[in-house]
Amino acid sequence: MIDRLMDIERFIQYLLKNRKKSLVYFLIVWVLSHKLYMRFQARLRRRFPFYSSSYLEKKTKEYLAKRRDEVLQFKQKHQGDIDQQDIDTVLKAENIRELISKIEKNELSCEKIVLVYAQRIADFSFGMNHCADIDLQNALNEAKEKDAKKKEVMESNQGKLPPLYGIPIAIKDHITAKNFLCTMGLQSRLADQVDGKTFQQDFQKVWEGDVRGADYKRRLSYEEISNQKVLSHIPQCKYGFEDSEMVRVLREMGAIVICMTNTPIFCGHYITNNTVFGFSQNPYQKYRTTGGSSGGSGGIVATRSVPLAIGSDLLGSIRMPSGWCGLYGFNPTSRRVSKSGAQGFELRYDCDVAKSIMPIFGPMGKCVDDLVDCMKGMFGNFNKDKQCVPMKFNEEAFNINRKLRFGIVKKDIRIGYGSYINNLVEENIALLTKAGHQVVEFDLSEEFWKMEFISRKLFMGSQDKAMMLNELRGERSILGIELGIFGQELPSTIKKAGQMLFKLIGEDIIADAIESVQEVDSEEYERLVREREILKKKFFSYWQSLEIDALILPISYAWAPRKHEEWFLSYRFHGCLTNTLELPCGTIPMRLAEAKDEQFTFDFKKNNRILKKLIQMNLQGIQGMPIALQVATLPYEDEKCLNAMKVLEQIHNFHPCSC
Template sequence: MAGVDSQAWKTRVAEKRRQRDDLIPKAWRLPSSAVQDLKQPLETSRNNLIELDIVRRSGLLTARELHITEAYSVSQLLQALRSEELTSLEVTVAYCKRAAIAQQLTSCLTEIFFQEAQERARHLDNTLRERGQPVGPLHGLPISIKDSFQVRGVEATLGFVDYLDHGPSQENSCLVDVLLAQGAVLFCKTNIPQTLMTADSDNNVFGRTLNPWNTSLTAGGSSGGEGALVAFRGSPLGVGTDVAGSIRIPSLCCGLYGLKPTASRVPYGKQAPLGDPGLHTVTASAGPLSHDLNALEIFMQAVLDARPALLDATALDIPWRHASTIPPTTKQPLRLGLLAEDPLFPLHPTVRNTLAEAADRLRRAGHEIVPLTSQEGLVAPSYDAAFQMFGLDRTAMNTVARGGEPFVGSIVASRGVMREVQWDRTVVPDTRTMRKKKEEEEEEGGNGGGGGTEDRLGRLAVLHVKRAEMQEAWRRVWVGRRLDAVVGPGAQSTAVEHDQYGAAPYTGLWNFLDYPACVLPFGRATKAHLSGTFEKKAGSTGPAYNLDNLQGAPLSIQISTTRMRDEECLAIAKVIDECLNGRGQNGSVKVAKI
């Protein structure tokens, strides 16, 4: 769509939105009476869509459908589906209805295929009745997926104006094939940021996704549509991707559990094209988000038990290790490293106080807390190197330019954030000084950026060496400190106002090292959590601290283990979750029949 003028792309976007919205049945449209108490505009007004209980007030869901979407954990849903206590069709309809309402309030959906989902649910119900056996471990379970996953016959625009002419996908992403083979029902795709490289899920095609806990706060990104949808209980289990925090940031913004697995354990092949496939920088992961921790393990086990490497050459052929085979790293007491605050990325008082409370509870439960220094944590150096890697690939930026669309606010703001930081060049050099080509070659390099091919590969090689050094440094920390896991912040802040999130160093660290990491919700911000001051010194960066708007924001902590120890990450997360939140194995209360 090169050379498209402003009015032309706006017209095309309006048509795309109309096509999507027409797929919401008229009977599922919110009546004006259900939204009359909302403060407008939603984007800049504080509205707690969850506590307002708009779904119930709308009258669009039956009592049974409300019960299905609110009372069951994923494990309980799967058991009810296998036993035919619930049908896949009624569960799918219930979640489709709730997703339709979520879209009307938060703009979380990009693609809707409710009708196809109901047809598949009928097929699964018939198969179970005829054969007496479920199709797979995810039989009949509705699952939502991020827009970047391809579904045959459904578009994957990634929120780019330039991709609006690409037409429907001709094949499924590998993970989509795995989920279908394991019995899942896919029913919608969810919103992402422009370029997928900010924590605000806003783009010119689908607009901005709002946080259902407070519509004036970000839902996170880049899997922010998943975060908003799952938080609204419009999906029992969502699937996102994560290259710098894109599963965990929406999880912490929206009060969910989210897992970034070790790269390539969950198949990532055949995603909608975004970057230069020959430029290997930080490898993205696909993973789950849900209201209950056990759902993350159910997802991982179901996917890996299918041996996805048989479908995806990039996936590791390593099975999921079941609880009985995990080494005794989940012994009690646990020895937990406490990740230090990095002075270049200071923490909001809400985050600092939440971490202190979590550490205190864990100590009182008998676990050993081992404070780590910021020098050991390497938060800033890892983020510096990672974003220098990302800067070598200008595919996404060039795609925005080809579409003739402007950059959204979070893209513009993030550039300023990175310029605020006074990086330590004795640790990670500025590889941009290595340029051997003229600036014009950046444009001639096609999908590349930051100079010609020789220049880019030379810079990338330097950064790969730095990553290897940091991975070795962290190995020494892990072994020398005898750690079972590391507990730390997921971000400098809770969810903040739109376009203010900024950097993601505390999630990006674990992508750079390729360690699995899990975010656990830990209550919501009270006045006690908000107490304290936020000081941003010269050379550091962080989002503004607007405590008046943060009361009630979801709180969280992050847990990480070493590479390929995803099973231990979730097992330890369960121990910590029980200590902090007092939840049982399935993460919810007993379900009464209706």
């Protein structure tokens, strides 16, 4: 007993003598023990079986090899089926309306259109990692069926074809579509479906509102699915998923789903990269990203591999890829389109359950007319989703025949804007004024930016700390996800200390980013929601005081980050602010960047120096890339937003093609 007391005394003396080392050791032990505790808690909350990482990697390699062989075989089989005249006719069409008109006049067939775009996918987008699951042969078969039924369809529709009849489109890889894998960039979800071990029954029950009835721990066998012993009420398909409500409506419009498009893991980043389909390359500079999280959709339209793609948006996930790839993208008011049936962050929910920030689905194309035709077919037709507002497209609001009054955001106090934004702002003021429109400055104050911070805090702070780890289900993930898991498992005291440290050195935006991932209790959640609602009212009052029709504002501070530039995540998002306010928004590419657009000057004596330096480094080298701004209108004024997009499209007349 005396010996033990003496050992303890010597240990205490050692700690007192080596205080710095002791503190470091204590912190290491504390962090590791907290990490082990969090892992134990995560294990208790597991809902689905885990795989070994080697098994997931093996299944992924097998699937990718099979996918590559199918694409190459299709390319070789149909190499001479189309001539250069067909290719030029399809690719040089101004819009989808022109293609539909040629189909109606028998100048083009659906089969030839699909063959042209399928060859583009094989030649460009496939190698640049824009595509997820692909089924070119099935798309071609659908096109042949549509050619056979064309006369019958026209007779039943007053001599006209539906707006997307025979047009191949791409869908983001979390918006479920029949006969396609839906992975969200996760190896585990790919393995589930490739093996025929789908959780479709539980996913279907959640989709239909029966959350308690779903047996999440049960794994369905391939035999149960194929024999319809369990899923007798669900029509069978290749991978066990039926069309989400969005895809169902698109198919009713005549569209042919040709492939799914790449997305970051959990659709949770503006750089599209994952361990299944890889890094999605920007067609203008291959070492830069197409954007995210709808990066694959942006890339595949930019390479003219499809004329239209569907993306989703939470913090700017349609607008960033659209802007960075030189496309026109549209975010409708959230409740005017359905999210029902699409996969969410957690496999047991569809993405329509997110409430802290409303997710949005929308189209991305090469001109505004294509977006307008798409929305005309969508609005008011989501009959199976009763949460959607049944508002049809308002032709009168879209065809408004008067000059518009635009607000425009000129400055940002805390970070500042690069020269490409400042130059575009001045150019737009001059062009709009010359065209007879009015332009006034819109002061996007820090009070309004507080709404963006609150939304991020509500979204991140209310997440289950074990969510990412449990949804990976054994996968060895990319660095950004691993760092996210590590951050979630850190003790809150250390995160608060880091937040205080960054504030002390003047990096208040990074400090806010750390604060936004701190856990939010129910009392704070309610307080933040109330504060956000008060700020919303102030924002709309300010908007009305300016009497503006639409607001022009930047898409992002940086532009098309390189693969290693993941640290830009530590700043705020214009997309999060507009989605918090539920504003319909559209992206307008305006021109290619020049040398004068690469500048970003700032004062080193002011705050946020680290972030500003990173943005300055990012903007170096953007010359030759398309640059863009976005335009927004008030909630449910989607038609006015599309009209404003049309105005801006006409004054810039910029429709780039990357290849």
